[in-house]
Amino acid sequence: MTRIALGVQYIGTGWNGYQKQPARNTVQDRLEMALEKFACVPLHTTCAGRTDAGVHAIEQVVHFDTDLDRPAQSWVRGVNAFLPDSIVVRWAAEVAPDEDGQDFHARFSARSRTYHYVLYNHPNPSALLASRAGWVFRPLDVERMQAAAGHLLGTHDFSAFRASGCQANTPVKDMHEVSVRRHGDIIVFTLRASAFLHHMVRNIVGSLIYVGTGRNEPDWMRHVLESRSRDVAAPTFMPDGLYFARIEYDPKWQLPQEVSAPMPWL
Structure with a gap:
């Protein structure tokens, strides 16, 4: 076999x-x-x-x-x-x-998993990015969102970002990286963790957008995380821009994994 x-x-x-x-x-x-x-x-x-x-x-x-x-x-x-x-x-x-x-x-065998969320930040939607990127028409402040994202790094209970139907054994995950980068009208959120809960990335992105629009301050993200309550975080954001990007394995398995990004902003 x-x-x-x-x-x-x-x-x-x-x-x-x-x-x-x-x-x-x-x-x-x-x-x-x-x-x-x-x-x-x-x-x-x-x-x-x-x-x-x-x-x-x-x-x-x-x-x-x-x-x-x-x-x-x-x-x-x-x-x-x-x-x-x-x-x-x-x-x-x-x-x-x-x-x-x-x-x-x-x-x-996976050591970590990486997701990208691609967001189109422009007053009007793009037909070319329909179903391939999320969309927010209000201006977003990347520096505020990056400051908020910093509260997520490390080992935490991510229950506040967990869907009600999540079947994971534990809400505790190791968050290795959260970055927010702008490329013109495109904003890319990159999250790398030991594993993710159901809807976790979309719930985090939705909360970061609350900060980016000025609705909440960056420190609010720490409050959401510590609350461990799904009711405190923002609603689940649309799935359109979410990409399962990479799974990290031990080099001993010698897998011929992707090394180049399929889109210039990734």
């Missing part, structure tokens, strides 16, 4: 998130249909992190086990032949157990 890892990129518009659902209109459903058509046997995938409806992935990592002996590139080209344009396998790699006999796992 061989374990194969795939790097999968997708536009989440029109899909009901990554994870399988009874309605079957999910990225996992479509990816596994393509894998079965190529391999002629059902193959179950395990992903690094679930994404919601409308959320995109620059690089989702999945793994599956198979008895088939195929070159890595054949998994890329063969599976892509059965996928729609909005889902693409970017790379494939056979991942052998490490020297201790431990198997690679797309989710549990």
Whole structure:
């Protein structure tokens, strides 16, 4: 039995998130249909992190086990032949157990995860960025938002930014990086943490926007965090601009992960 890892990129518009659902209109459903058509046997995938409806992935990592002996590139080209344009396998790699006999796992082997939120900050919406970026028409102060973001760094209980239906075992996560950068009318929020709660990034972005518009002061973010109450934070922001960007793994797994950003502002 061989374990194969795939790097999968997708536009989440029109899909009901990554994870399988009874309605079957999910990225996992479509990816596994393509894998079965190529391999002629059902193959179950395990992903690094679930994404919601409308959320995109620059690089989702999945793994599956198979008895088939195929070159890595054949998994890329063969599976892509059965996928729609909005889902693409970017790379494939056979991942052998490490020297201790431990198997690679797309989710549990991850050291950290990175998300980008792309926001269009302009008085009028952009047709070209529809479904690919969030939009705020009020002017946003990046320096205020960055000051607020600093309160999130470190190990914290992120219950204030947790969706009610979140199934994570603990709300305590290690936040390694939160940055807010402006590129003209585009603002990019980058968050890197050990793991994320359901809706955590969108809830944080919504709260940072409250600070950026002047509705709240930067220190309000510390108050929200310490409250551990979802009612204190801002409403969940739209999914359109959220991108699952990267999963960090130990170099021992030798995965051919993405190194270049698909958009100039990332």
